Amino acid sequence: MRIAIVTDAWEPQVNGVVRTLKSVRAVLEAQGHVVEVVSPDRFYSVPCPTYPEIRLAMATTGAVGAMLEDFAPDAIHLATEGPVCVAARRWCLRHGYPFTTAYHTQFPDYVSARSGVPAEWIWRYIRWFHAPARAVLASTPSIRRTLEDHGLNHVRHWGRGVDLARFHAGVAPHPELAALAGPVQLYVGRVAIEKNLEAFLKTSQPGTRVVVGDGPARAELEAKYPDAVFMGARFGDELAQCYAGADVFVFPSRTDTFGLVMIEALACGTPVAAYPVTGPIDVLTAETGGMGEDLDAAIATALSRDRAACAAYGRTFTWEASARQFHQALVPLHRTAVAA
Template identity: 65%
Template structure:
């Protein structure tokens, strides 16, 4: 099948959405499908207000539509509710082409956090954007419930996976950890206000806190917490060695829809500490993680978890199953036209 994916999140951005799309695209290719990714690197871009590391494409319905048409897409997926997603949506609606969408990010909560405006205002946009979709893909039961409660759907499940060849427990610890006081408590991800990292850094726990990642909040946090080690963004084997060298992985976000970094950490043998909120409650297993409304308590309990159990549980997440779920939700254009005409 020839599958077009329109996305506003793509390399060089570093986040769970990009890793998910890259991994699933690779799996689809290995399964014999032809995938065309329409992404910001194909257009002129401008920095996103308040988050310049993210570039927004300057494009039109014609620019995106031409790529979809020239590729001869038999199925179309719109991944993000941004400029490219909007252009792809307009193209599909104008030509009565069926498409699927996905809800990757708690967009209303993030925008509300950055602007101070009510999240409900942005849910109007989310409902409007996804209304014509043949299926809205969601990563967990909790996200499905949120979308259904907000009037977004129909919803189908699309889980996540781990590159088990890269993220594994036999990795040597990152060399930066060698002289650090234990236990090492690790955060990996965007360093931004919506990730609630300060709740982790403010915890009164022994050992060393390490932050891997970059983002607009890094300068302020490194100034306010000089005892914390900020290593910047790591990739590939360096990232895997950071997970493997940590005594506990801390996930302080209260707004993520999934939290891909949690299962990467588990696959490397690092138990996880988190709040009992959407994402962690759907993913984590008591044998290898601890959740508590007091994050310091969760960290202490997670440190007692068995690393072997963490690695075994992390190894149950594979990208092939995720790609199969994605493929099963797609609507081929012949079938999609029949649905639109009904």
């Protein structure tokens, strides 16, 4: 099958959307499918207002459509709600081609946190973007309910996976974490306002708080919390060693749709502490972490969990299963399309 994935999130961005798309693409290609990614790096781009690390591509309908026409896909998936996918959406509707979309990010909450614009205003745009899709792919039951509550009822499940060859209980702890006073409490992800990272840095559990990642809020938080260890971004085997070297993984975000980092930590045997919100409530179990509005208490609970049980549970998340769900949701272009 020839599959076109159109996305506004791609390298050099480092986030869960990019990692998901790259991982699923790798599995599909290994199975013999041909996957074309239409991404922002193929267009002129400008910095996103309030978030300059993210570039907004100046993609026209004609340019995106020409790329899709040249590839001649059997199915089209629009991964994000940005300008590249808007152009692809317009082209698909103009030609009567069906497509699927995905809801990767709590976009209304992110925009509201950064701009003060009411989230419901952004939901109008989300409904407009996803309404013509044959299916909207969502990673958890909570996100499905959120979409349905906002009038999007054509939702299909698309789970996430772990690179189990890299993230597993046999990984040796990172030497930098091994040298720290314990218990070592780890955060991995973007260092940005929407990740609610300061809630983690304010906790009072003994030990050392470690932040792996980079982003626009790093300099401010590093100056404000000098006792925390900011390691910057780490990747691949070194990232796995960071998970393995932590006593607990702390996920303070209230706006993520899933949280890939949680299942990567679990696969390395590290229990997770989080708020009882979308993402953690769909991923964590009583045996693999602690959840509560008191993050200190959640950390204390998670520290008591058995690492072997965490690793066993983490192994249940595979990219092969994720790719299968993605493929099953695709709609071949020869089917009758929805009206524009």
